[in-house]
Amino acid sequence: MQYHQLGTTGLLVSRLCFGTLTISPLQRSFSIPEGAKLIRAALEMGVNFIDTAEIYDCYPYIREALTGYSGEAVIATKTYAYSGAGMEQSINKCLKAINREYVDIMLLHEQESVYTVKGHWEAVEAMVRAREKGLIRAIGISTHYVAGVRAAASIPEFDVIHPIINKYGIGIQDGLTKDMLEAISFAAIMGKGLYGMKCFGGGHLIPQAEEALDFILSVRELAAVAVGMQCLEEIKYNVAKFSGVEPESDLNEKLSRNKRVLHIEKWCRGCGQCVEKCTAGALKVVEGTAKVDMLRCRLCGYCASVCPEFCIKVI
Structure with missing residues (x-):
C-alpha cells in the first residue's frame, strides 16, 4: 500500500481510503459486526484511512473495527453543523461514539462556495478552537463544487479539502473534470491536503473500474481517494490497484457486474x-x-x- 502526507497536516494516510457510506444505513445497512469486519479487513490490508460522516451513522462500525486493533488509523468525518454550538455537539458526539480523545479530520459537509462557508463561520470557529485543544487534528470541507474547492483553498483556517472527482465529471455541480482538476491543483499549491471522492461516479463507473481507477491514480495532488467497499473482493481489488499491483482477473470480472441503482x-x-x-x-x-x-x-x-x-x- 502506498502512503502520502495529507498536505501540511502531518497525517500520513494510505492512498486508498475506506469510504463508509456504502455499508451505512443510507445504503446497504450492514449490521455492526458485518460492517466492522469489512473495515477491520481493510485495516489489516494496510488501509489506514477511514472516511465517514455524522449523517452516515457509521461510528459504531468504526468503534468496533478499532477495538483491539493496535495499528494506526486516521479517521475523517463530516458534519452539517452550521453554528458553534452545533459543531461542538457534533465533535462530542463523534468522540464519544468512536471512543477516542480526538478525531483526525472534521469537515463541513457539502459546501458549495465561499458564501456557504461564510454562512457556517461560527462552526468553523468552533472547529478551530477544538483543533487548538487537540480534539481535532485538521479541519476543512467536502464539496461537489469547483467553487467550493477554490474557496477552501484560499481560507487559511482550512487544512483539508475532500472534492468529488472522476474521469467523466459525474456529480460535479458547476463544471467539468478539467475545471475540478485545475481547482485541485490550485488547492495543492496553496498547501491544502486533498483526498478525492466518488471516483466511480457514485457507482456509475463500476463497469469501467480499471479505467476509472487509472484516472484517479494519475491525479498526483490527491493524497488519497475515498472508495466505498461492500465486500472483501472489492477491498482486495482496490488494495491491489492502489498498491500498483495487477488485481486478479476474476475479481475484475466479478466486480464489473455490480452496477448500483x-x-x-x-x-x-x-x-x-x-x-x-x-x-x-x-x-x-x-x-x-x-x-x-x-x-x-x-x-x-x-x-x-x-x-x-x-x-x-x-x-
Whole structure:
C-alpha cells in the first residue's frame, strides 16, 4: 500500500481510503459486526484511512473495527453543523461514539462556495478552537463544487479539502473534470491536503473500474481517494490497484457486474422531502410518487436519510 502526507497536516494516510457510506444505513445497512469486519479487513490490508460522516451513522462500525486493533488509523468525518454550538455537539458526539480523545479530520459537509462557508463561520470557529485543544487534528470541507474547492483553498483556517472527482465529471455541480482538476491543483499549491471522492461516479463507473481507477491514480495532488467497499473482493481489488499491483482477473470480472441503482419502494407517498434533500436534481415527484433520474443521481443515498417512510435505498 502506498502512503502520502495529507498536505501540511502531518497525517500520513494510505492512498486508498475506506469510504463508509456504502455499508451505512443510507445504503446497504450492514449490521455492526458485518460492517466492522469489512473495515477491520481493510485495516489489516494496510488501509489506514477511514472516511465517514455524522449523517452516515457509521461510528459504531468504526468503534468496533478499532477495538483491539493496535495499528494506526486516521479517521475523517463530516458534519452539517452550521453554528458553534452545533459543531461542538457534533465533535462530542463523534468522540464519544468512536471512543477516542480526538478525531483526525472534521469537515463541513457539502459546501458549495465561499458564501456557504461564510454562512457556517461560527462552526468553523468552533472547529478551530477544538483543533487548538487537540480534539481535532485538521479541519476543512467536502464539496461537489469547483467553487467550493477554490474557496477552501484560499481560507487559511482550512487544512483539508475532500472534492468529488472522476474521469467523466459525474456529480460535479458547476463544471467539468478539467475545471475540478485545475481547482485541485490550485488547492495543492496553496498547501491544502486533498483526498478525492466518488471516483466511480457514485457507482456509475463500476463497469469501467480499471479505467476509472487509472484516472484517479494519475491525479498526483490527491493524497488519497475515498472508495466505498461492500465486500472483501472489492477491498482486495482496490488494495491491489492502489498498491500498483495487477488485481486478479476474476475479481475484475466479478466486480464489473455490480452496477448500483437508487430504488424507491411502491409505498412512497410523494411527500417531496427527498426532492428537497437531493442536491443533484435527480429526484422529482410524479403523480404522487418520487421518481429518480439515474443520469443525474450520484447514488449518495442522502435522500434516504430524510424519507419518513424508509422507502429509498441504494441497491
